[in-house]
Amino acid sequence: MTAPVSRDGVQELGESVFPPSEWRGDAKTPLDADTAFNGFISTNVVFALEQLGLFAWFDEADRLDVAEYCRVRQLDEIVFRRLLSAGEAFGYLIVTGDRVTPTPAWSELRRKIGFFTWGVGGYHDVFASAASIARGERVFGKDVLRNEAMVALGSAQADRALMRHILDEQIAELDFSVIADLGSGISERVCRLVKSRPGARGLGLDISASATDLAAGTVERYELTDRVQPICADVLDVLFRGRRIEGADQVDVAMSFMFLHDLLVDPATRMDVIPALRKAFPHAHTFLLGDTTVRPRGEDDSLPVFSSGFELAHALMGVPIYTREEYENLFREGGLHLRRTIPFGAPHTYLFVLEAQ
Ligand SMILES: C[S@@+](CC[C@H](N)C(=O)[O-])C[C@H]1O[C@@H](n2cnc3c(N)ncnc32)[C@H](O)[C@@H]1O
The missing domain is CATH 1.10.10.10 (Winged helix-like DNA-binding domain superfamily/Winged helix DNA-binding domain)
Structure with a gap:
């Protein structure tokens, strides 16, 4: 087993990943x-x-x-x-x-306030409807909705408090001129990264028209109207239904955060998602994919913040979620080389740094 390496509190290992002790939780x-x-x-x-x-x-x-x-x-x-x-x-x-x-x-x-905004603000109706969803009387997306704005706000709060510094450390190691963020929400992250890299440009793709409208405001706030373009697009259309994104062939780093599981919902195309991503961004040398995974069940008699909510919310929405090993297998099968897996702030959440081969 490779020995753990610790840089500024970030654990990073070859084949082995030791989750931070905080992920075991205090409850x-x-x-x-x-x-x-x-x-x-x-x-x-x-x-x-x-x-x-x-x-x-x-x-x-x-x-x-x-x-x-x-x-x-x-x-x-x-x-x-x-x-x-x-x-x-x-x-x-x-x-x-x-x-x-x-x-x-x-x-x-x-x-940890982002998890409260996410859970109470974003998912209160979903959790409160659990029994009627289980009985089949109500269906997520039709009779029960989450509050998208609160989900986005909670994610942004968690990013600021727990995750941002970890991504910045990885980005600092990369050469890029054009960076794309998939499921980019209000394009905050892509703007921040482009702003800190002179001459770089960015694309932010999101299916939500209201998030894309808000993204235009983010771009203006960062004074990046000539360098960052928010685009309202279903990434599944880009991957599987021939939608072309201007500038996709210039992207050298593609990333997505808390979104990959949304691309994997359909079992028929699940194993095609990574090859399709590589094809959609043919010159991307690095993919930075961050997502929350299933909490490993073990001997622990404690729980951390977030994991139980993340797992239950996705079950109620009918969206499968994955273990770290399942993600790593998906990348391997899809032809991406896993450079490193890094614990990414929120419990059982990882940043996968992947190289196109
Ligand atoms: C959990 S949020 C994450 C937002 C942002 N990446 C973050 O980390 O704060 C997922 C985002 O993916 C977007 N999304 C969901 N399905 C999508 C699809 N098929 N194509 C593009 N965006 C999608 C949602 O609108 C939402 O903004």
């Missing part, structure tokens, strides 16, 4: 009923406090004046005080009269 199972019930309420309280600006506030200040805060934001002071009191009961805040301060537990919530 001891079985979760007793009291913890489980309070967990449900506390995720909702944390999400509400985020929506009401408390995390942004405490990034800048070490205390908050309740009356003033409510007056400026036109909040119902009674409801807001109840939320703060719940936050205090959960051990996140100290409320003394009109003054609120965060406890040490706040910074951990801050780092």
Whole structure:
């Protein structure tokens, strides 16, 4: 077994990958009923406090004046005080009269806030409909929807707190003039990478028209209108139905994040996705593919944040997800050489760095 190499907290190995110890998680199972019930309420309280600006506030200040805060934001002071009191009961805040301060537990919530936005904001209707989906009375995509904007916001928050520095380290090693992001959401990531590489250009492909509209705003904000092009496109059309993307043949690095599993839903084309990707970007020398995997089941009696939600949400949506080994096999069969597999911040999430052969 190859010995682990650690650079700035990033583990990177040849054939062996040792997941960070944090991925084992701190939630001891079985979760007793009291913890489980309070967990449900506390995720909702944390999400509400985020929506009401408390995390942004405490990034800048070490205390908050309740009356003033409510007056400026036109909040119902009674409801807001109840939320703060719940936050205090959960051990996140100290409320003394009109003054609120965060406890040490706040910074951990801050780092992981993206998962609360993703889970509560994005998937609350899906989780709440689990029984009717199981009975076949309701179907995801028809009777039950997720909140796409909250999913995108949660992903962006998790990226900023946990993942960005890991990608940047890999990107720094690569030569590229044109980079493409598939399932690019609002094109934040492609803009950031192009901005930091003088002369580079970028493409951001996403199926969502509203995300592509927002991406135009991102491009303007980064002052990259001449260098980054958001394109509304179904990547499956590009891979399998002959849709041509102008500039695809100039792409030298293609990447996708939290999206590969969406391309693999149809078992009939699953094994063709990687060869089709290589064909769609014929001059790409490197593919950077990041995705969350199935949590390996073992002896652990603990759970990390996110994994249980990611697995259940995709089951309820009817979207299969994969183990790390299944992904690595898919790449091998598809003719990509795995340069390295890197733990990518969020639990059981990996960045696969792949070379075209
Ligand atoms: C979970 S989000 C990830 C967004 C972004 N890559 C990130 O990491 O924050 C998946 C994205 O893929 C897009 N998407 C889903 N299916 C797609 C398809 N067939 N073609 C292009 N984009 C797609 C969605 O609109 C969404 O923006």
